[in-house]
Amino acid sequence: MRSFLAAFFVMLYAPIVTLVAFSFNDSKRNIVWRGFTTKYYAKAAANESLIEAFANSLTIAAVNMVASVALGVAAAVLLWRFRFPFRHAADGMMSLPIVIPEICLGVALLVFFNQWWPRDLAWPLSLGNIIIAHITFTFPFVAVIVRGRLASVNRELEKAAMDLGASEWQAMRDVLLPQIRPSIIAGALIAFTLSLDDFVITYFTAGPNSITLPVKINSMVRFSVTPEVNAASTVLIVITVIAAVLAMRFQTARRA
Amino acid sequence: MQTEPWQSNKVVFAALGLPALLWLGVFFVLPLGFIFGLSFSDKSGIIGHDLTWTGGNYLRAFEPLYLGIFGKSLLVALAATAACLLVGYPVALAVAFAPPKIKMPLLLAITLPFWINILIRTYALIAVFRTRGFLNFTLEWFWNAGDSLLRAVGLGGLGDFAPLELLYTNTAVALGVAYVFLPFMILPLYASMERFDRSYLEASLDLGAGHWRTFFKVLLPLTMPGVISGVMIVFVPALGAFFIADMLGGADSQLIGNVIERQFLGANNWPFGAALSFLLMYLTFAAIVLRRLFAARAERADGGGYAPA
Known part of the structure; x- marks a missing residue:
């Protein structure tokens, strides 16, 4: 059993580890090891369209994170606190963007933006449609994570604060939010990672002047398989893995 | 948990609920509704479409040309799902039965690749699969070792x-599909094995059943909900994974996702592409309903047949 697990993990990680290793390989073709170099990172850093795609990705992920947290936390608190007609339907609809195949949401948004979204906007606005697409499928994830935490929150504390004179807003900000803070941070990190990582939905919504890092890597692979692609991939791997590990930390954090 | 009726604080209710509701309405329901209409439309001219409530786009999916593509696509997705299950089941079992101390690190190691970009994980496989790739290097090494061994004797x-x-x-x-979706298979399997009471295995073995019989008559039936969940979570997304077929496949490797993608970004037949993506969506919903049914049945069986004394 132990050797089987070991073989499994080798199989799971070997392709990724070799991809990272060969980004440091001093050879144009990724086949034999020819010595250590960081020149492909320098080359990737000098590739203007790659850097532009990277900047786009980070901008989109950051804006998406803020908006997804706002929408996701509000929706989670709503479903936790109130009972209202069609509550189950609202709950189900929230999980739909997570459930339906990415390609379906991708083509639907492609058609939608093609119809109603202005073209040729200036830079940050030209990313608007991708940001909207990302928020649509990331904020339900934030809501799910925050609701997990809310399940163990006592509503009476907020009521007590309000009996003692706090306003609705003060009670929420000073009593409720501190209790669910770890889940909000976890949700934010996951929203950030999902956005940075997304290929399928971005592929359908990105215009020629608004590509992201995964979309750029895809077109680079089409063109030729070089260590430069490995270098760009490694950068993306490092960022997303760090964010994901931090998110899991916060999600499983014990209540202080 | 005590909930309050929405009328008790309408301002807070609206402030919390309206943004998400409006967002989903405008950027989710509306686009999906739009391509739903599109799937019943006729193409007119190069980019125009008229909503004629035709069923022709759905019927076209059942033409021999597309049936052939879908057949192959289903076969590839099925093979990938089967491979995932064959590898994933023993892995999940090993993790579920591992000492509690190393369980969390093992689970973390299984979920970590899930966070690495799916496209990059696919790209990493090119270096494994190609003619002068790592898989062939490994095979060649074993081949040569066997060769010299046979010569020696x-x-x-x-x-x-x-x-x-x-x-x-x-x-x-x-x-490639199996590699990329493997974590999706292992997690639901692990969840069903975590809940599994190990004393059943001991009972079965004590009562004289062999290992195989215990596996097929006790372990497998009781972890079936996990198997069903895993199969559904891998199979449907596998059908849509057009970029894996693009990167690792040849001219005749097409998943349903590739056909959909081409209708929107190449062939420009949006109504047909819309119909195909709705077919894929219906398949997803069918999978969800099926999973619910199996889960409900398993629960009933659990409550009835195996009630703890």
Whole structure:
């Protein structure tokens, strides 16, 4: 059993580890090891369209994170606190963007933006449609994570604060939010990672002047398989893995 | 948990609920409704469409040309799902039965690749599958070792090693899909095994059943909800994973996702593409309903047949 697990993990990680290793390989073709170099990172850093795609990705992920947290936390608190007609339907609809195949949401948004979204906007606005697409499928994830935490929150504390004179807003900000803070941070990190990582939905919504890092890597692979692609991939791997590990930390954090 | 009626604080209710509701309405329901209409439309001119409530786009999916593509696509997705299950089941079992101390690190190690970009994980496989790739290097090493061993004992050699032409085939696509979606298979399997009471295994073995019989009559039936969940979570997304077929497959490796993608970004037949993506969506919903049914049945069986004394 132990050797089987070991073989499994080798199989799971070997392709990724070799991809990272060969980004440091001093050879144009990724086949034999020819010595250590960081020149492909320098080359990737000098590739203007790659850097532009990277900047786009980070901008989109950051804006998406803020908006997804706002929408996701509000929706989670709503479903936790109130009972209202069609509550189950609202709950189900929230999980739909997570459930339906990415390609379906991708083509639907492609058609939608093609119809109603202005073209040729200036830079940050030209990313608007991708940001909207990302928020649509990331904020339900934030809501799910925050609701997990809310399940163990006592509503009476907020009521007590309000009996003692706090306003609705003060009670929420000073009593409720501190209790669910770890889940909000976890949700934010996951929203950030999902956005940075997304290929399928971005592929359908990105215009020629608004590509992201995964979309750029895809077109680079089409063109030729070089260590430069490995270098760009490694950068993306490092960022997303760090964010994901931090998110899991916060999600499983014990209540202080 | 005590909930309050929405009328008790309408301002807070609206402030919390309206943004998400409006967002989903405008950027989710509306686009989906739009392509739903599109799927019943006729193409008119180069980019125009008229909503005629035709069923022709759905019927076209059942033409022999597309049936052939879908058949192959289903086969690739099925093979990938089967491979995932064959590898994932023992892995999940090993993790579920591992000492509690190393369980969390093992689970973390299984979920970590899930966070690495799916496209990059696919790209990483090119270096594994190609003619001068790691898989062929490994096979060649074993081949040569076997060759020299046979020569040494005087049985003649195996001859020259012929590398596998794996990249750009449907096999590469199926293996790629299996590799990329493996964590999705393992997690639901693990969840069902975590809940599984190990004393059943001991009881079965004590009462004289062999290992195989215990597996097929006790372990497998009781972890079936996990198997069903895992199969559904891998199978449906596998059908849509067009970029895996693009990167690892050849000219005739096409998943349903590739056909959909081409209708929107190449062939420009949006109504047909819309119909196909709705067919894929219906398949997803069918999978969800099926999973619910199995889960409900398993729960009933659990409550009835195996009630703890």
